[in-house]
Amino acid sequence: MPILETLWIIPLLPLLGSAVNGIFGAKWPNKIVNLVALGSTGLSFVCAIEAVREFVASGQQPFRKEFVDWMAAGTDFRIGLDLQFDQLTVVMVLVVTGVGFLIHIYSTGYMAHEGGYYRFFSYLNLFMFFMLILVLAANYVVLFVGWEGVGLCSYLLVGFYFLKQSATNAGNKAFIVNRIGDFGFLLGMFLLFRTFHTLDFNGIFSQVSRLPADTLGQFGTLTIASLLLFVGATGKSAQIPLYVWLPDAMEGPTPVSALIHAATMVTAGVYVVARSHALYTHAPTAMYVVAVIGCATAFFAATIGLVQSDIKKVLAYSTVSQLGYMFLACGVGAFGAGIFHLMTHAFFKALLFLSAGSVIHAMGGQQDMWQMGGLWSKIKVTAVCMLAGSITIAGFPPFAAFFSKDAILFAAYNHENNGKILYAIGLLAAVLTSFYMFRLMGLTFWGQPRFDEHHVHVHESPKNMTVPLMVLAVLSLVGGWFALPAFWGGPNYFADFLGPILGGEMVGGEEAHRLELILSGVAVAAATAGLVVAWRMYSKGAQRPKLEGAYKVLYNKYYVDELYHAVVVGPLIWLSRNVLWKVMDEGIIDGAVNGIASVSSAIGDTVRHTQSGNTRSYAVWVLIGALLVFAIIFWPILHLALFGVVR
Amino acid sequence: MVPTNYYLLLSAILFGLGIVAFVFKRNIITIFMAIELMLNAVNLAFVAFSQALGKTEGEVFVLFVIVVAAAEAAVGLGIIIVTARNRRSLNVERVDLLKL
Numbered sequence: 146m147p148i149l150e151t152l153w154i155i156p157l158l159p160l161l162g163s164a165v166n167g168i169f170g171a172k173w174p175n176k177i178v179n180l181v182a183l184g185s186t187g188l189s190f191v192c193a194i195e196a197v198r199e200f201v202a203s204g205q206q207p208f209r210k211e212f213v214d215w216m217a218a219g220t221d222f223r224i225g226l227d228l229q230f231d232q233l234t235v236v237m238v239l240v241v242t243g244v245g246f247l248i249h250i251y252s253t254g255y256m257a258h259e260g261g262y263y264r265f266f267s268y269l270n271l272f273m274f275f276m277l278i279l280v281l282a283a284n285y286v287v288l289f290v291g292w293e294g295v296g297l298c299s300y301l302l303v304g305f306y307f308l309k310q311s312a313t314n315a316g317n318k319a320f321i322v323n324r325i326g327d328f329g330f331l332l333g334m335f336l337l338f339r340t341f342h343t344l345d346f347n348g349i350f351s352q353v354s355r356l357p358a359d360t361l362g363q364f365g366t367l368t369i370a371s372l373l374l375f376v377g378a379t380g381k382s383a384q385i386p387l388y389v390w391l392p393d394a395m396e397g398p399t400p401v402s403a404l405i406h407a408a409t410m411v412t413a414g415v416y417v418v419a420r421s422h423a424l425y426t427h428a429p430t431a432m433y434v435v436a437v438i439g440c441a442t443a444f445f446a447a448t449i450g451l452v453q454s455d456i457k458k459v460l461a462y463s464t465v466s467q468l469g470y471m472f473l474a475c476g477v478g479a480f481g482a483g484i485f486h487l488m489t490h491a492f493f494k495a496l497l498f499l500s501a502g503s504v505i506h507a508m509g510g511q512q513d514m515w516q517m518g519g520l521w522s523k524i525k526v527t528a529v530c531m532l533a534g535s536i537t538i539a540g541f542p543p544f545a546a547f548f549s550k551d552a553i554l555f556a557a558y559n560h561e562n563n564g565k566i567l568y569a570i571g572l573l574a575a576v577l578t579s580f581y582m583f584r585l586m587g588l589t590f591w592g593q594p595r596f597d598e599h600h601v602h603v604h605e606s607p608k609n610m611t612v613p614l615m616v617l618a619v620l621s622l623v624g625g626w627f628a629l630p631a632f633w634g635g636p637n638y639f640a641d642f643l644g645p646i647l648g649g650e651m652v653g654g655e656e657a658h659r660l661e662l663i664l665s666g667v668a669v670a671a672a673t674a675g676l677v678v679a680w681r682m683y684s685k686g687a688q689r690p691k692l693e694g695a696y697k698v699l700y701n702k703y704y705v706d707e708l709y710h711a712v713v714v715g716p717l718i719w720l721s722r723n724v725l726w727k728v729m730d731e732g733i734i735d736g737a738v739n740g741i742a743s744v745s746s747a748i749g750d751t752v753r754h755t756q757s758g759n760t761r762s763y764a765v766w767v768l769i770g771a772l773l774v775f776a777i778i779f780w781p782i783l784h785l786a787l788f789g790v791v792r
Numbered sequence: 793m794v795p796t797n798y799y800l801l802l803s804a805i806l807f808g809l810g811i812v813a814f815v816f817k818r819n820i821i822t823i824f825m826a827i828e829l830m831l832n833a834v835n836l837a838f839v840a841f842s843q844a845l846g847k848t849e850g851e852v853f854v855l856f857v858i859v860v861a862a863a864e865a866a867v868g869l870g871i872i873i874v875t876a877r878n879r880r881s882l883n884v885e886r887v888d889l890l891k892l
Contacts, residue, residue, distance in 0.1 A: 758888035764815050764823075 148196045149208050152228045155196065155238065156277035158189040163270035170263025179253050182266035186249050186273055190242040197235050205645070207231035209283055209347065221342045227283035229346070232646045236484055237280035237416060240491045244408045245273050247613040251499050252400040254610035255506060265305060265398065272298035276409050280416065285334050285344040288417070292330070292381065295410045296323045302405060303397040315396040322390040326380015333373030340366050350423035358427040361562070371424045371431035374417060375438075382414030383465045384442045384472060389706055391465055395457040399502030402457060407464050407494040412487045415471040419480045422647055426478065433562055436476025440557070440567045440574075443469030445703075447577035451584070452699045454689070455512050456501050459585050463538065464494055466574060470553050473571060477564065479556030480647040481640045485628065486553055489545035492624045493537040496617035500531035503606045503614065504589060511596070514588040515689040521590040523603045528590050530614040535586050537621040539579035539672040542665075545625030550575065551668055552628065552640075555661050568664075572671055579675025587683025595688075634658065799840030806833035820872050820882045824865075831861050 148154065162185025170178045200208060209229040217223045230238075249269065256265050272295060279291025296319075304316030334344060341349045359365040378384070383391035394406050405411070418425060418435060425432050443466045450462035467490050474483030505512055507524045521528050537544035540551070554575070558568040605611070627639035692700055701707075755766070777783050785791050810830035817823055835854045842850025872882070879886050 760884045760887055761815055761818075768811060768815065 147199075148192055149199050149203075149230060150210070152196065152208075152210060152230060152281060153212055153226075155189050155192050155242070156274050156281065158185045158192065159270040159273035159277065161185055163267045163274060166263050166270065167267035170267060173263065175253070175257065175262055178263045178266055182270055183246070183249050183253070185270060186242065186246045189273065189277070190246045193238045193242045196230060197239065200230055200235060205232065207646070211283075215286075222338075224284065224286045224344065226287060227345070228281045228287075229283035230281070232643050233416075233420060233484065234280055236488055236643070238277065240488055241273065241276050241280060241409050244491050244495050244617075245276075245404060247616055248400050248404040248408070248495060248499070251403075251502070251610050251613040252398075254607045255400055255502055256398060259398070261305070265302075268298055268301045268305070269401070269404070272302070272405060272410070276413075279413055283346055285337065285346070285349075288420075289330065289334065292377070292413060292417075293327065295405070295413065296320065296327070296381070299323075299394065299405050299410055302401040303394045305397055305401065309396070312396040315390075315393040319390040319394050322387050323380045326377045326387055329373045329376025329380070330378075333370050333377065336366065336370045336373060340370070346420065350421075353423045353427055356427060359430065361429040361433065363430060365428070367424055368428040368430045371421065371428040372434060374421060374424070375414075375431060375435055378414030378417055378472075379438065380414075381417075382411050382468045382472070384414070384438050384469060385445060388442060388446065388465050389709060392458055392461040392702070395455070395461050399457065399498060399505060402461070403495045403498035403502065406461065407498050408491040411464060411468060412471065412491065415468065415475065415483055415487050418472065418475045419484050419647060422475070422480045425475070426648070432476050432478065434476070435472050436557070436560070436567060439469045439472025439474075439476050440570050441469070442466065443473060443574040444570050444577070445469075447574045447581065449699055449702050450581040451577060452696055454515050454700075456504065456514050456517075456585060456589065457498070457512055459514075459581055460494070460497055460501055463497075463578065463581065464490075466578065467494065467538070469574070470550060470571065473557055473567060474553040477553075477556045477560040477567065479552060481643045482549065482552035482556055484643060484647070485625075485639050486546070486549035489537070489549045489621070489624045492617055493534045493544075493546060493621040496530060496614060496621050497534040497538065499610070499614055499617065500527050500534060503527040503610055504531070506606050506610070507603050508596070509601055511601070514585065516596050517589045517594070518592045518596070519590070519594040520603060524605045526605060526611045527614065530611075530618045531590070532586060533618040533621055535582040539582055539676065540575055540668055541672055542669065543622070543626070543629070545621050545623070547665075547669075548625035548628040551661070551665050554668060555664050558660075558664060559657075572668065575668060576671045576675045579672040580679045583676050583679030584683050587679055588687065591684045592687065632662070796840050796844040800837060803833045803837040803840065806830075806836065818883050818885060820875065820884050820887075823884060824868055824872065827868075828861065828865070831857055 162181050166178055166181050170181070200206075207229065208231070209227065211225045211227045213226045215224045215226050249266075252265065252269065256262055259265065275291045275294025275298060277291070279288055279295060282288035282291060300316045300320040303319050304313045306312045307316075337349060338344050341352050343349060343352075353367065356367065359368045380387045391406055391411065395402055397406070425435070446462045446465035446469060450459050450466065453459045453462060467486070471483040471486050471490070474480070474486060503524065504517070504520065504527060507520070507527065508517060511517065533544070537546045540547045554568055554571050557571055558564055560567060627642075628637045631637040631640075690696060698704070777787060781791050807830050810826045810833060813826035813829065814823055817826065835857055838850040838854045838857070840850075842848065842854075875887060876882055
């Protein structure tokens with residue numbers, strides 16, 4: 146097994162690509178940068194496929210190898226660069242390398258006329274490296290390395306146009322908000338280590354399975370650890386209350402939004418929850434929190450997405466909403482469905498973002514949908530691909546999200562704790578999803594152009610941008626067909642594949658099967674409702690509505706940013722400025738340093754007069770010193786006072 | 793036989809004269825001679841004790857002191873000559889470059 150035995154090659158290739166481009170790329174023409182960047186990711190993709198082939202050939206035995214000892218302390222603390230390869234890793238690695246490779250190809254077209262071309266690809270490759278570390282890790286510490294690394298790359302790429310103030314602010318916001326989540330994640334790791342004396346996945350999960358599960362409403366160690374890990378997940382995967390950074394992160398170049406803020410990095414939180422499912426299934430309270438947060442986020446973000454005017458902002462809120470679905474799935478115990486939606490979402494959301502990028506490219510940088518319209522006939526390939534993505538996300542059969550979203554809603558419906566309510570909110574969010582996607586389609590492609598056609602030269606994107614779109618469109622169509630046979634009572638290949646890792650899926654049976662079909666029908670009806678409303682409102686062309694009432698509240702994202710600013714950011718800045726800066730830094734720290742300096746200076750000023758430069762006065766000092774020594778030696782009282790003993 | 797006290801008294805007087813000359817004279821060479829005087833006063837005390845106690849350590853010390861004094865005289869005279877050349881003066885008050 147050559148590739149599995151040298152598993153590190155999969156992440157290492159993009160790292161090499163990143164280093165080579167980062168160090169030498171500045172002087173190279175774009176073609177060589179392309180060769181390095183695409184070559185390394187492409188090879189990594191090939192290696193991943195080969196690893197999967199070997200994995201399947203070995204009878205799907207989870208593979209695990211400890212490559213290098215990293216750190217060790219005490220008797221039981223040992224962290225190694227351990228990598229593993231199991232069913233869950235297969236899905237993640239293929240998504241990361243596959244979609245990542247397609248987005249790399251797309252970027253060669255999209256970024257062709259941008260400055261810092263090599264820098265962009267260096268960062269993008271570095272991101273691939275950290276993301277692969279994250280999904281291949283066999284313990285929490287190595288996973289955390291990847292986790293922080295993708296955060297770093299996200300920061301670098303969001304702030305890629307660093308001359309733009311809003312872009313650097315967005316980068317900072319992404320980084321700082323994630324830091325809050327990471328703090329929870331770290332605490333969770335500490336608690337896990339204290340409890341299990343290891344941070345290895347296998348070690349922890351095998352011990353957990355022997356422990357009694359907490360009951361609902363009980364906050365045992367497992368529940369608290371799970372909740373702390375989930376705090377990290379809410380940061381990375383943009384869930385309430387830490388979702389605010391993701392919409393701002395759209396300041397980055399569009400391929401970055403597609404790769405990092407839609408397809409891969411933001412799903413890391415879902416991955417962690419699914420990976421830690423052994424913990425979560427023993428902590429029903431944490432599961433319930435995950436489900437409620439996921440469900441609430443799915444609905445909440447979808448409502449904001451209804452009225453946004455920036456094409457990428459709509460997709461950003463859509464991503465937040467879809468991530469909410471994934472957490473809902475994990476929360477109700479359907480980890481397989483969550484990962485399934487993660488995969489299909491990677492396809493269709495990457496497709497949507499890249500299509501949006503193609504639209505922006507065609508419009509010469511315009512992102513405001515009220516300045517678009519009537520693009521259907523002008524950029525047909527992009528339009529068709531975007532339509533494919535929209536149909537997919539809305540959940541029409543036989544496109545991918547129909548199967549994955551269906552599985553989630555079905556699992557929610559069957560959940561014992563308020564499952565019906567979770568289902569209803571999820572379904573409502575599905576209606577909204579369908580509406581905002583077809584609103585986007587309507588404002589962008591249908592109706593009459595709302596821009597000056599003499600000034601904007603609308604043109605179709607080059608081949609290296611449209612071909613990845615087509616591939617992703619096909620994947621969005623067929624990506625869900627693993628679950629297709631389940632509809633006539635056959636096996637669900639995806640769920641069965643992940644079964645050994647994530648535990649059994651929901652039990653089938655004739656009754657459940659009929660219920661699932663009914664729920665599917667309801668979901669399709671919901672999607673159709675959203676489609677019809679959007680079609681009636683936007684197909685004939687529409688004008689920007691006035692900002693008032695509920696529309697204004699939604700347009701301003703429920704004023705959550707303003708609320709956070711008033712409650713958290715403002716007081717922190719006040720505290721920093723008036724206490725930490727003026728009192729602590731200037732008063733105490735600077736005061737201490739300057740105080741010591743001025744005391745020394747004052748002493749020096751007094752004492753320097755003895756250094757008169759008069760040789761004879763020095764002689765007198767010597768004499769006085771000699772006399773003092775005599776006095777101490779021959780005068781017992783003085784000796785006692787100075788040394789504490791009588792001679 | 794002269795009593796040891798007399799030697800010691802003479803030694804103390806010589807040492808005191810040395811100190812007074814060291815502190816109050818301005819001529820570098822005079823100061824230098826004052827140092828020599830103090831060294832020899834100490835030598836005298838050493839040999840006096842040596843004879844009184846019937847031991848030879850004191851005499852050995854005196855030899856050491858003479859050797860060191862010779863070396864010191866060589867170095868010290870060298871410094872004095874350089875100083876005199878640079879300043880055209882032997883006044884110790886003029887040697888004040890290190891003054892603030």
